[in-house]
Every structure is written in C-alpha cells, then in structure tokens.
Amino acid sequence: MKFFSRIKKDIRVIFERDPAAKSVLEVVLCYSGLHAIWLHRISHTLFKRGWIVSARLVSNFCRFLTGIEIHPGATIGDGLFIDHGTGIVIGETAELGRNVTLYQGVTLGGTGKEKGKRHPTIGNNVVVATGAKVLGSFKVGDHAKIGAGSVVLKEVPPHATVVGIPGRVVVLHGKRVHNEEEYREVVAELCKARGYDINDPNVRAELIEELDVDLNHDILPDPEREMIEIALRQIQRLESRISELEKELAAARAEISAEAMRTSFLEVTLTESKVDLNKTKE
Numbered sequence: 001m002k003f004f005s006r007i008k009k010d011i012r013v014i015f016e017r018d019p020a021a022k023s024v025l026e027v028v029l030c031y032s033g034l035h036a037i038w039l040h041r042i043s044h045t046l047f048k049r050g051w052i053v054s055a056r057l058v059s060n061f062c063r064f065l066t067g068i069e070i071h072p073g074a075t076i077g078d079g080l081f082i083d084h085g086t087g088i089v090i091g092e093t094a095e096l097g098r099n100v101t102l103y104q105g106v107t108l109g110g111t112g113k114e115k116g117k118r119h120p121t122i123g124n125n126v127v128v129a130t131g132a133k134v135l136g137s138f139k140v141g142d143h144a145k146i147g148a149g150s151v152v153l154k155e156v157p158p159h160a161t162v163v164g165i166p167g168r169v170v171v172l173h174g175k176r177v178h179n180e181e182e183y184r185e186v187v188a189e190l191c192k193a194r195g196y197d198i199n200d201p202n203v204r205a206e207l208i209e210e211l212d213v214d215l216n217h218d219i220l221p222d223p224e225r226e227m228i229e230i231a232l233r234q235i236q237r238l239e240s241r242i243s244e245l246e247k248e249l250a251a252a253r254a255e256i257s258a259e260a261m262r263t264s265f266l267e268v269t270l271t272e273s274k275v276d277l278n279k280t281k282e
Contacts, residue, residue: 009078010034017081017101032066033082040070047072091119097142098124105131123158
C-alpha cells in the first residue's frame with residue numbers, strides 16, 4: 001500500500017506545481033522527471049543492498065531515457081518535483097528533503113575528489129531554479145530559494161534567497177539583505193522576536209517553520225542591476241555637476257575677457273593721453 005500511496009503522491013505533486021499538467025495519463029506517460037524519480041527508487045534500493053552494478057545500470061538507463069542523472073546513492077525525500085529535468089545531475093552523497101523542486105540544468109555536485117560526504121544536503125521545501133549549481137558538502141536550509149544560474153559554494157540559511165556567482169544571500173525571511181552585517185541583524189531580530197538564544201548552535205534548526213512550497217523563483221533581487229543603477233545615478237549627478245562647473249567656467253571666462261577688454265581700453269586711452277600731453281608740452 002505504501003508503494004501505491006507514494007506513486008499517487010508523486011502524481012499529485014505534479015498537478016500541484018505544474019499548471020501545464022492536464023491528465024493523469026499524460027503525467028504518467030510524458031513527464032520525464034516522474035520517470036527519473038521512479039527509476040531512482042529502484043536503483044537506490046539495489047544500491048543499498050550492495051548490488052552496485054545493477055544499480056548503476058538502472059541509473060544509466062534513466063539518464064539515457066530522461067536526460068536526468070541521479071546517482072543510486074543519493075537520498076531523496078518524498079514530494080520531489082523535477083520540472084523540465086534535462087541536464088539535472090545529483091551526486092552520490094546528496095540528500096534531498098521533502099517537497100524539493102528542481103528545474104532543468106541543476107547540479108547538486110561536489111568540488112573535488114574527496115571521499116565520504118561531498119555533496120550538498122537540501123532541506124525541505126527548497127526551490128533550485130534553472131541552471132543553478134550547488135557544489136560542496138553543506139546544508140541548504142528549509143524553504144530556501146536558489147536563483148537561476150547561481151553557483152552556491154557555502155551554506156544557505158533557512159528562508160534565504162541566494163543569487164549570483166558565487167551565490168550570496170540577498171533576502172532572508174522576506175527581508176532584503178545587502179551585506180553580511182544586515183544578514184546578522186535580521187537573524188538577531190528573528191531570535192529576539194521568538195525568544196531564541198542567538199548563541200545557541202541549534203538556533204538555525206529552531207528557526208525553521210513549516211510553510212508551503214514557494215515556487216516564485218523568478219521574483220528575485222538583482223544585485224548587479226542595483227549596482228549598475230547606483231553607478232548610473234552617480235554618473236548622472238557627476239555629469240550634472242560638470243555641466244554646472246562648465247557654465248560657471250564659461251561665465252568666469254566671459255567676465256575675465258570683459259575685464260581684459262576694459263583694461264586694454266584703459267591702457268590705450270592712457271597711452272593716447274600721454275601722447276597728447278607730450279605734444280602739448282612741445
């Protein structure tokens with residue numbers, strides 16, 4: 001019964017998160033992400049029983065069929081949704097929590113040849129957008145969002161939004177974060193509001209709340225655009241100031257020119273007066 005209940009949940013998840021899904025038959029026959037999940041369960045079971053070659057054969061068949069590569073050793077929780085999954089790679093020691101959403105081109109990989117745990121642990125209700133790379137053995141907290149094309153190389157706190165290369169936190173618990181100092185301030189405010197000890201090493205786990213999966217991964221801050229806009233505003237101010245200075249310089253030059261003309265006129269007049277005076281004396 002558990003087997004069939006999981007299949008029903010897999011199908012229900014697709015209808016909940018993909019408005020393009022029209023019928024159960026379409027989902028079962030045409031959704032490669034669903035096929036990849038089902039095949040991974042088979043390969044993972046074989047892998048845990050020590051049938052490594054058989055597990056890898058199933059995994060390779062899955063990659064050939066769907067374009068999605070999931071190592072048989074990866075641990076995946078219920079509610080995973082893979083949308084347009086071509087190019088997705090999930091490493092051997094990766095762990096995915098419940099209700100994770102992955103889009104095409106996502107890589108959950110390692111950063112070297114080290115053995116043991118070397119792939120990321122993805123929390124519950126996490127969205128990893130198109131082309132994002134999460135590389136290394138660290139935790140991506142519950143309800144986090146990884147922006148499209150980001151390269152994440154260090155831990156992501158719960159309820160955070162990460163963008164850029166390398167990935168950096170730009171939103172935490174719905175508040176805009178521009179730097180590490182603001183990040184610490186937001187965490188301190190949350191701890192104070194909820195009566196948590198900010199020095200408690202388990203505080204991050206205690207901050208996790210059970211929320212619905214937020215699929216709005218397109219509504220993300222754009223730090224590069226913000227910096228460009230700031231630079232453009234500064235350039236506009238500088239150009240305006242330069243224009244003012246040019247006008248002041250032109251006015252000063254005009255005044256100097258007028259003063260020079262007056263001085264020249266006085267010198268000519270004085271010279272003529274001296275000539276007339278000399279003629280009179282003669």
